[in-house]
Amino acid sequence: MLNRKKSRIIIVGANFAGLTAAAKLSKSHDVTVIDSRQNFQWTPNIHEILSNVKKESALSLNLETIITKLGHRFINQTVSSINGDLQAVTLDDKQVLNYDALLIASGHTRSNYDIKGADKYAYGFRSADDVLQIHNNIEVLLATNNGKNSSNERPIHINIIGGGFTGVEVLGELLRKYATNKQLHFTVIDSASRLVQALPEKLSDDILEQCKGYQAQFQFNRKITEVKKSSIHFDDKQSTKSDLTIWTAGSKLPDYLDSINTEGSVSGLAVNAYLQTNEFDNIFVAGDSASLAKSLPKQASIALDMGPHAARNITRFLAGKSLDRFKFKSKPVLLSLGDINTYFVQGKLVLASPMLAAAKEAVYQFYMARLSTLLPFEQSAFGLASRVTLSTEKLLLAEILKLRPRVLIGRSKVL
Ligand SMILES: Cc1cc2nc3c(=O)[nH]c(=O)nc-3n(C[C@H](O)[C@H](O)[C@H](O)COP(=O)(O)OP(=O)(O)OC[C@H]3O[C@@H](n4cnc5c(N)ncnc54)[C@H](O)[C@@H]3O)c2cc1C
Known part of the structure; x- marks a missing residue:
């Protein structure tokens, strides 16, 4: 057991895993929660901003207010590095904070797979801000495309890169809003041979069937080599027009974790069954940032289970008690x-x-x-x-x- 009166716990990331962990930690610890965002964001529904079904405000909750109410300290900054040996995190403003136990709950970030032009010309789909930008740009494209008569209208090509879970939900929301607007043409492009590879094939088949009759197309087994401002290029030297490219193709561990990512995995920091990193027993990981021996889907519902579990284990660790194994419950x-x-x-x-x-x-x-x-x-x-x-x-x-x-x-x- 540590001698200091209050042990210092730092949580990096205050969304699903981080915020639910903070809610489980008692005020008897000195808890600091750090997030680059000001708000908690309900990511699973951000695609609905595209069709105006949801407003950004309905998907957000103010972190400062919640964390202060929990009796903890909130810092609205980005963590730039972690030093496991010195038990310290460095913030963007160069401030260094020390911890007795650290919880990394900073999720995943967009992966461009090193494809040329992807970061510059394709819009990401990870936050409500990303979605708002896409929503507004589609409206601008439509406004500038509308001539005085319909013969002046040219087709507007919107390409969704990635036919996974997010790509399908994005397409659905665009069709919800623009199904009757025949100027817009939507194409989902994926390197795989079907949609939602992680889920049963019959689901992909049904989505393709349901989309017949809408202005939606699908291109499978396509390998993108470059994204330009108005086009997408493939390894077979072909290209397709793109007035707006939406990137839903993949995600990876944030770069600031490179120094402690000794196994170099893009999926997550390797943790044991107690959600502790293999190298530092006082660093715990929860949510999308964690990689257990058995790989788990990156789901909010799982992050919501992992956060409180990591908090309980941190409390037990600081009290010198034995830790509990995280038991994965499959979620629909x-x-x-x-x-x-x-x-x-x-x-x-x-x-x-x-x-x-x-x-x-x-x-x-x-x-x-x-x-x-x-x-x-x-x-x-x-x-x-x-x-x-x-x-x-x-x-x-x-x-x-x-x-x-x-x-x-x-x-x-x-x-
Ligand atoms: C478009 C979309 C749709 C989804 N739909 C579903 C769904 O329907 N069902 C489902 O279960 N899951 C869904 N998911 C997945 C789900 O959102 C994630 O699994 C979940 O958000 C993971 O929670 P987390 O707390 O680990 O990380 P996140 O929710 O990503 O939170 C990470 C937090 O860390 C902060 N952060 C990151 N880096 C730093 C840093 N260096 N310094 C400070 N703060 C930092 C971020 O600002 C963020 O607040 C979806 C994801 C997306 C993108």
Whole structure:
């Protein structure tokens, strides 16, 4: 057990894993939480900003307020490096903070796979700000494309790089908003031979089937070599026009962790079953940044389990007690294809139904409401009002009521 009166715990990253860990740590420790963002962000629904179903404000909660209410200290800065031997983190302003125990919960960042021009000309899709930028740029493209008569309109090509979970949800949301706008042409491009490779093939087949009749195309087995301002280039020397390129293709561990990423994995920092790094027993990792012996999907639902577990183990570690193993519970995935359909996937089971949109919305409402209980009443009530009015109207009720019963039942099935 340490002699100092209060042991110092630092948490880097205050989203799913970091914030839920902070909520589990008692004030008897000196807890500092650091995040480059001012707000917690509900990432799984940011694609809905594209179609105006959600506003950025409904997906965000102020971190300073929540963390202060928990009795901890919040620093709105970026950590630039970690020194495990000196037990120190360095911030962007060169300030150095020491810890007795450190929790790394800084998630993943965008990966461009070293493809030329990708960082400059393709828009990322990792935060609400990214999505707002895409939303606004599509509106600008449409506004500048509209001639006085329809013969002046040229097609606008929007390419989504990556046909994984995010790429599909982005396409669905764009079709929700622009299905009737025939100027817009959407193409999903992937190096794999189908959509959502991590999930059953029948899901990919159904999404392709559902998208027939919309202005959506798919290009598989394509290897991109370069992204330019208005085009995308492939290894077979062909190219395609692109007025706007959206990058959903991959993610990796943030670069600032390189110094302690001794195994050099892009997936995560290697941790044991207690979520401790192999090299430093006082550094714990939770959420997307962690890489256990058995690789786990990068999901918010798993980060929400890992954060509190890491906090409990940090408390036990500082008290000199034995640690508990993290037990992974498999979580279902809810994937939305705009207002076309929503899918529930658990293992090999795939259910499809527009009514599942309400389930996805309920998960978001439930967690945001739980986290908001930490906010002062007026902010919490304001947030609730904006979340419920917009989303209830646009998702919970509208999606269900606007479909005729025959369509609703027709689109509901076990795949
Ligand atoms: C578009 C999209 C859709 C998704 N949909 C789903 C879904 O439907 N269901 C699901 O379960 N999962 C979904 N996910 C995955 C889910 O968002 C992640 O698994 C989850 O966010 C991981 O939580 P985390 O706390 O580990 O990291 P994050 O949520 O990424 O949080 C990391 C935090 O660390 C901060 N940070 C990073 N680097 C630093 C630094 N150097 N200094 C200070 N702060 C730093 C960041 O600002 C951020 O607040 C989606 C992800 C995306 C991008």
